[in-house]
Amino acid sequence: xKMGSNRRLANVKTRREVGLDYVMQSIDLxxxxxxxxxxxxxxxxxxxxxELKAELDKVERMMDFVxxxxxxxxxxxxxFMEVKDVAYSIxxxxxxTLSVVEIYEIKSLLLAMRRLLLLTVKDGTPLIPAEYVLADxxxxxxxxxxxxxxxxxxxxxxxxxxxxxxxxxxxxxxxIAIRKEQKAAREEIKQRYGIMLTPKFDIIVxxxxxxxxxxxxxxxxxxxxxxxxxxxxxxxxNEAVYGYMKEMDQLNExxxxxxxxxxxxxxxxxxxxxxxxxxxxxxxxxLDVALGKALFAIAHHCSKxxxxxxxxxxxxxxxxxxxxxxxxxxxxxxxxxxxxxxDGVTCITGANMGGKTISLKLSGQVAILTQYGFFVPAKKxxxxxxxxxxxxxxxxxxxxxxxxxxxxxMEELKxxxxxxxxxxxxxxxxxxxxxxxxxxxxxxxxxVDYLMEKPYISLxxxxxxxxxxxxxxxxxxxxxxxxxxxxxxxxxxxxxxxSERINIISKYMDYRLYRVEKQGQVPKDALNIAKMLxxxxxxxxxxxxxxx
Amino acid sequence: xxxxxxxxxxxxxxxxxxxAKNAGKTTALNYLIEEAMDEGVRLGITSxxxxxxxxxxxxxxxxxxxxxxxxxxxxxxxQLYEMADAGLEILKKTRYSTPMGELLICRVADSGYVQxxxxxxxxxxxxxxxxMMSYGCELILIDGAIDRKAIASPETSDAIILSxxxxxxRSMRRVVDETAHxxxxxxxxxMEEGNARTLIEENNYDDRIMLISEDGKVTKLDLAxxxxxxRFIDDEIDEGTEYVYIPGAFTNSVIADINPKKLKRxxxxxxxxxxxxxxAMDWGLWRKKGMKVNVLKNIEIAAITVNPWSPGGYSFDxxxxxxxxxxxxxxxxxxxxxx
Numbered sequence: 001x002k003m004g005s006n007r008r009l010a011n012v013k014t015r016r017e018v019g020l021d022y023v024m025q026s027i028d029l030x031x032x033x034x035x036x037x038x039x040x041x042x043x044x045x046x047x048x049x050x051e052l053k054a055e056l057d058k059v060e061r062m063m064d065f066v067x068x069x070x071x072x073x074x075x076x077x078x079x080f081m082e083v084k085d086v087a088y089s090i091x092x093x094x095x096x097t098l099s100v101v102e103i104y105e106i107k108s109l110l111l112a113m114r115r116l117l118l119l120t121v122k123d124g125t126p127l128i129p130a131e132y133v134l135a136d137x138x139x140x141x142x143x144x145x146x147x148x149x150x151x152x153x154x155x156x157x158x159x160x161x162x163x164x165x166x167x168x169x170x171x172x173x174x175x176i177a178i179r180k181e182q183k184a185a186r187e188e189i190k191q192r193y194g195i196m197l198t199p200k201f202d203i204i205v206x207x208x209x210x211x212x213x214x215x216x217x218x219x220x221x222x223x224x225x226x227x228x229x230x231x232x233x234x235x236x237x238n239e240a241v242y243g244y245m246k247e248m249d250q251l252n253e254x255x256x257x258x259x260x261x262x263x264x265x266x267x268x269x270x271x272x273x274x275x276x277x278x279x280x281x282x283x284x285x286x287l288d289v290a291l292g293k294a295l296f297a298i299a300h301h302c303s304k305x306x307x308x309x310x311x312x313x314x315x316x317x318x319x320x321x322x323x324x325x326x327x328x329x330x331x332x333x334x335x336x337x338x339x340x341x342x343d344g345v346t347c348i349t350g351a352n353m354g355g356k357t358i359s360l361k362l363s364g365q366v367a368i369l370t371q372y373g374f375f376v377p378a379k380k381x382x383x384x385x386x387x388x389x390x391x392x393x394x395x396x397x398x399x400x401x402x403x404x405x406x407x408x409x410m411e412e413l414k415x416x417x418x419x420x421x422x423x424x425x426x427x428x429x430x431x432x433x434x435x436x437x438x439x440x441x442x443x444x445x446x447x448v449d450y451l452m453e454k455p456y457i458s459l460x461x462x463x464x465x466x467x468x469x470x471x472x473x474x475x476x477x478x479x480x481x482x483x484x485x486x487x488x489x490x491x492x493x494x495x496x497x498x499s500e501r502i503n504i505i506s507k508y509m510d511y512r513l514y515r516v517e518k519q520g521q522v523p524k525d526a527l528n529i530a531k532m533l534x535x536x537x538x539x540x541x542x543x544x545x546x547x548x
Numbered sequence: 549x550x551x552x553x554x555x556x557x558x559x560x561x562x563x564x565x566x567x568a569k570n571a572g573k574t575t576a577l578n579y580l581i582e583e584a585m586d587e588g589v590r591l592g593i594t595s596x597x598x599x600x601x602x603x604x605x606x607x608x609x610x611x612x613x614x615x616x617x618x619x620x621x622x623x624x625x626x627q628l629y630e631m632a633d634a635g636l637e638i639l640k641k642t643r644y645s646t647p648m649g650e651l652l653i654c655r656v657a658d659s660g661y662v663q664x665x666x667x668x669x670x671x672x673x674x675x676x677x678x679x680m681m682s683y684g685c686e687l688i689l690i691d692g693a694i695d696r697k698a699i700a701s702p703e704t705s706d707a708i709i710l711s712x713x714x715x716x717x718r719s720m721r722r723v724v725d726e727t728a729h730x731x732x733x734x735x736x737x738x739m740e741e742g743n744a745r746t747l748i749e750e751n752n753y754d755d756r757i758m759l760i761s762e763d764g765k766v767t768k769l770d771l772a773x774x775x776x777x778x779r780f781i782d783d784e785i786d787e788g789t790e791y792v793y794i795p796g797a798f799t800n801s802v803i804a805d806i807n808p809k810k811l812k813r814x815x816x817x818x819x820x821x822x823x824x825x826x827x828a829m830d831w832g833l834w835r836k837k838g839m840k841v842n843v844l845k846n847i848e849i850a851a852i853t854v855n856p857w858s859p860g861g862y863s864f865d866x867x868x869x870x871x872x873x874x875x876x877x878x879x880x881x882x883x884x885x886x887x
Contacts, residue, residue, distance in 0.1 A: 084641075101626050101652070104638040155637030155657050168635075168658060175659070200578070206863045230861050 009043040010368060010389040017391045018364030018427070022322050023374060027292040030080035033285025034292065041289075043371040046385040046423050049307050055373040056304050061129070062294035063375075072119070072127060073291060079116050080288055083109060090278070093271040097264045103144060104154035106270060110141040111152050113280055132287035134280045140273045143266060160262045167255045174244045174251070181241050189220055189235075201235040293374060300324075302375035305366065311384040311423050313341040313367050313457060318378035320362040335511040336379070339363060339476060341457050345448050347468045348461045348513065350478030351525035353502075355511040356461040357393070357429050359478075363459055364391055364427050386425040386457070390416045393429040406434040413447075424456040430463065441466065448473060468516070479510035481525050493532050501533055551883055552583040555850050556687040561677050561705040562850055563596075563690040567712040567727060572855030572885055576711045577691050578614065579853070579885040584687070585617045592621040592685030594666035596673055596692050596704070613661040620656045621685045623666050623676060625649045634660030639683055644672050653679060664691060670704050677705075701822050707848035708734075711885075712873075713855030720864050720872060727852065728876045729828035734821045734847040739791075748793050748817060748844070755795040757781065761788035778805035785810045793817045798841070799825045803834060812838035820845050851881040 015021050029035050044052035066073055086109055089102040098106075117134050120126060126133045142148065146159040158165040186197045195215060197203050205215050207230055215221065221233040237245065270277075296302070300321060317336035324334040337359050339346075348356045366376045370383040392412050394405050409431065416426060431447065432440035441464045448467055451458040460467075468475035481489075489508045496504055531540045555562060564580075566573035577593075584591045593616065616622060616634055626649030629636060635658025644651045644667040651667060653676070667676050677688050690705055712727040714720075739745050744760050751758060757769040757777060767784055771777050773796065781792060782805055792814050794802055803811070818824065820843050826834070854873055857863040866884050873882045 099630060101629055101638065101641075105641065108641075153637050153639045153655070155635065155655075157637075157657075171658075198575075204857050206857070206861060209863065230857070230859075230863075 007045070009045070009371060009386070013395070014364070014389055014391045014427075015368070017393055017395075018361050018368050018389075019320065019322050020365070020368045020372065023296070023369060026321075027289075027296045029288050029292045030077050031083045031284050031288045032085035033083075033281045034080075034288025035285075037282075037285045037289050038292070041372060043368075044373065044385060045371075046311075046387055049309065049385060052307050052371070052373060052385070056307070056375070058129075058290065059293050059297065059373065059375060060304055062290045063298055065128070066291065066294045066298060069127070073295075075119055076116065076128075076287070076291070079112050079119070080284065083112050083284065087278075087281070090270065090274055093267045093274070096267065097260065098267045098270070100154065100156065100263070103263065103266055103270075107141070107144040107154050108152055109277075109281075110137055110144065111150065113137050113284075114141060114150070116284070128287065132283050132290070134283055135276050137273065137276060137280065140269065140277075143269045156259045156262055161258065164255070164258045164262065167251055167258060171248065171251050171255065174248050178241055178244045178248075181238065181244075182235060185220060185235055185238065189218065193218055197235060202232055204230055204232045206230045297375035300377055302377050303380060305370040305376045305378075305381040305383045307370065308382055308384050311343055311386065311455070311457060312382060313339075313363055313384070313425070314380075314382040315339050315363065315366050315376075315378045316380040318362050318366055318376070318381065320358050320365060321377050323358050324377070337362060337511060337513055339513055341459060343455050343457055344472060344474065345451050345458045345460060346474040346476060347448075348459065348476050348478065349463070349465060349468060349516075350513075351480030351509070352529055353505060354478035354480045354509060354525070356478055359511070359513060360393075360427050360429055360459055360461050361391070364389065364425070367425055385423065387421050387423045388419055389425040389427075390419070391427040391429070392416055392431065393427075394434075404434070406432070409434065420454070420456055422455045424454075426451070426456055426458045428458065428460040430461050433463065437464075440464070445470070475516040476513040477516045479512050479514060481505075481508060481510075481528060483510060484508040486528075489532070498534065505529060505532055551851055551881055552580055552589055552687070553587050554881070555707075556589050559687070559706040559848075559850060560681065561674075561688045561690060561707075563692055563705040563708045565692050565708045565710055567710065567730065568715050570715045570855075570859050571711045571713045572715075572853060572857075573691065573711045574614075575855060576709060576853040576885045577689060579883070580689060580709075581614065581616065581620075584620075590619055590621075590684060590686045591616075592677070592680040592683075592688035593664055594623040594673065594676055594680065594688065594690055595664045596666055596668075596670055596690060613663055615660065616656045616662050617659050618656050621680045621683050622654055622656060622662055622664060623680070624652050624654050624662065625665050626652060628663050628665060629654070632660065632662045634658055634662050636662070640679065642667075642676065642679065644668075644676065651676070653683065655683065666690070670701065673704050702820050702845045702847050707850040709851050709853060710734075710849055711853045711855065714858035714862065714864050714869070715855070715860065718860075718862060720869055723864075723869070724872045724876050725828060727873065729831065731849055731852070731877055731880065733824050733831070734849055736821050736824075736841055736843050736846050738846050739817050739842040739844055744791055745844075748791070752793070752795065757795065758793040759784050759789050760791040760793065761786075762790050763788060775799060776801045778802055782806045782810065785814060789814055791815050791817050794823070795819060796823065797825050798823050800830060803839065808837060815840040815842055817841075818843045821847055849880060851883060852877060853883050853885045855885060 024038060027038065029038060044055070084105060086102070086105045089098055089106060092098065113134050114137070117136065120128045121133060144154070146157060156164065158168060182201050186201060190196055193214070195203065202224070203215070205212050215233060216223070216231070220236055222236045223231055224234045225232040316338050318338065319334045319336050327334050337355070339359060341363060348359060350356060366378055366381050367383055367386060368389060369376045370381070371385055392409065394409065413431070420426065432443045444462060444464050444467050448460070448470060452470070452472055467473070489504070492504050493501055527540055527543055531537070564573050564577050581591065581593070593614070622636070624632060624636060625646045628648055629652060634656050636654035637657040638652050638654055640653045642651045642653060646665055646668055648665060656662070667673055673690060680688055710727070710730065712723065714723060716723045716726055743764060747760055747764060747766055748758060751766050751768070757771060759767040765788065769777065769780055769784060771780060775797065778801060781802070785792070785806070794816060798816065798818050816839070818841065852873060854869055856866040856869045870882055870884050
């Protein structure tokens with residue numbers, strides 16, 4: 001087992017299949033910091049039960065807080081939505097001069113921090129849990145906002161230095177003076193030659209125009225551009241204008257230097273605050289994640305799992321969130337499932353279409369969500385922490401890799417067994433169903449024998465009923481169509497469109513699990529379902545003959 | 549009082565649309581900016597696609613940057629921000645991205661030259677304009693890129709200023725005729741409110757050719773393109789057909805094979821006048837044959853600017869051109885922007 005920061009509770013496939021990824025993606029986060037923190041979230045391991053309990057208590061308190069402060073939460077999220085990640089600029093401020101756009105973005109962030117602080121602390125009392133309250137950054141904001149008008153705009157304002165104010169004022173004076181001179185010259189040319197220059201003090205003349213020679217010879221104009229057919233003349237600068245322009249050039253250079261100096265000063269000042277800025281970003285992210293987790297738990301009616309020392313997973317009326325969401329979209333409701341697991345082997349058997357795989361994933365979902373510090377989709381759940389979790393389930397990816405389903409299954413089984421340690425949760429979906437039933441059954445039975453001896457919780461879905469006959473194996477069975485009213489069901493199926501038949505069957509299906517204490521009659525729903533889905537009676541009757 | 553004063557009383561956003569490259573679009577923009585300065589109108593300037601290049605990319609003629617007075621609101625992408633000669637106060641970083649970085653909305657704090665660029669998609673222009681308005685512009689001028697059809701479209705702005713000039717043709721008569729043709733097309737009557745219009749608006753979600761009958765029957769044609777569709781349209785027109793709605797380009801091939809008798813009876817409805825791709829001559833011919841066309845929304849033309857000079861090396865007598873244009877389009881203000 002890997003320890004330290006590389007330690008892994010579950011591989012990528014397991015996290016995806018049991019729905020941890022789904023929950024992570026569904027949590028609504030508004031800041032780049034929160035998104036990063038959620039991505040880096042670490043699970044709690046056996047031995048960290050107290051820390052996990054503290055984390056779950058925190059989620060619970062946050063849920064209470066959310067329920068009581070809906071309006072405040074809305075306002076906080078509004079601020080969060082405007083926050084952009086400027087970590088790169090903040091780091092760059094150490095030894096480089098930031099651009100105006102970068103400074104603008106940091107100012108926006110500071111303003112957001114200020115608004116958040118004003119919103120969450122009233123008269124010195126924090127309205128949110130103290131750990132999320134931001135440090136005051138007004139002193140840095142004042143540097144970036146010399147006018148103190150707290151508006152989300154930025155420019156190297158005149159207020160930044162006396163020098164820039166002076167230089168700009170002078171530049172404006174020269175501009176006006178130059179324009180005055182030019183306008184006077186334009187007027188003179190109009191008077192003297194009857195030629196009107198454009199507001200930009202130029203004129204384009206076609207070379208075959210009657211006045212071309214005349215315009216060309218006006219000494220106040222200079223030729224600035226020409227092609228074979230036309231020429232552009234512009235007003236020549238006179239002595240006074242030249243003088244002003246020379247001054248302007250110098251001024252512009254000084255202005256650029258002064259602006260650069262101001263930006264450098266601001267950058268240095270930002271770097272002085274790098275720690276408090278990063279801390280505040282971290283806190284905003286933490287609040288964002290905490291709110292996201294609480295809102296998710298409320299929206300999906302999740303409950304706080306009870307964390308216990310012994311290695312068990314007990315779920316009362318659990319719901320697989322992904323499936324529930326899909327059903328809800330189609331206007332249906334999820335039939336909650338209860339299951340109780342402890343070290344040893346538990347098999348789920350029962351009808352096709354009975355939700356065995358969904359219940360398998362649900363067990364993993366409750367366990368993994370608990371260990372990552374989330375509330376779980378169940379009425380009540382008791383969870384003992386695991387060191388390792390893995391699911392073994394067929395997926396389309398193995399086929400894409402060119403392996404047969406059996407081949408990839410065995411490959412994954414090996415990895416799974418090699419990695420398993422004390423307190424492991426193994427979820428195995430219909431192993432060896434892709435090979436011949438004689439060897440498949442033998443392999444499954446032998447695997448169950450092996451797992452029985454291990455300190456693992458092993459949950460296996462299977463169609464091989466005899467697997468459950470072994471002493472000590474707990475058999476959970478899907479109720480399926482056992483109690484269904486077949487006359488009613490058949491009548492409904494008869495008149496239904498082909499596409500609706502599957503929906504009708506699922507309506508009559510009882511997905512709940514019950515524990516089989518004594519080996520008795522196994523429900524054989526496969527043939528029933530095949531018949532209902534329109535397989536000819538010739539084949540169905542033929543099959544029945546073979547069962548006998 | 550100048551042209552601009554009149555315009556800003558009537559419109560909030562105006563696109564400047566050139567009849568062709570080098571028709572004097574940028575000159576017209578500069579002219580209006582100059583007027584705005586004189587009259588103290590607070591302008592907003594944006595464009596569709598990048599503009600204000602120093603060199604016109606298509607023909608290689610020189611294209612000046614745009615000089616903006618203090619307090620003008622302007623859109624500039626991040627990468628052009630540092631290059632601007634004017635002092636620009638950043639008011640907002642928008643979520644629209646351009647090939648030159650995200651778009652900033654800025655206020656000119658210190659007058660100078662700026663290279664303008666706006667959101668690349670015409671549909672975003674409207675939203676950007678609304679944001680600029682919130683910063684206190686009284687009138688927004690939108691400088692269009694080459695694609696006249698897209699920016700003239702009524703979804704982009706309240707009205708357009710059409711820039712035309714000698715570049716269109718060596719014959720002044722043709723310049724005036726072609727301009728008048730475009731003005732006529734753009735001011736085609738809008739379809740009157742009523743049952744048929746409601747039917748078209750309600751059923752026009754999948755951009756299909758539709759036939760509307762007097763009794764309110766809607767027939768949709770399942771064609772991939774309207775081009776060459778006249779045969780099928782002809783098949784579907786029956787005694788009761790009143791309107792034929794063409795969502796896409798309105799070309800010769802949409803009308804060619806329609807029985808002349810049927811053509812006289814029906815009325816074509818188009819989305820807006822930019823969908824018409826018929827020359828002045830063809831348009832006249834079809835009209836003579838009894839073709840009737842309405843649009844759902846037409847284009848308001850605020851003014852015509854003329855440029856008597858062509859980069860091709862010839863120019864017209866300015867007074868004659870302005871005079872001829874005014875005679876052809878008596879109801880519109882015509883301005884020579886190079887005076």
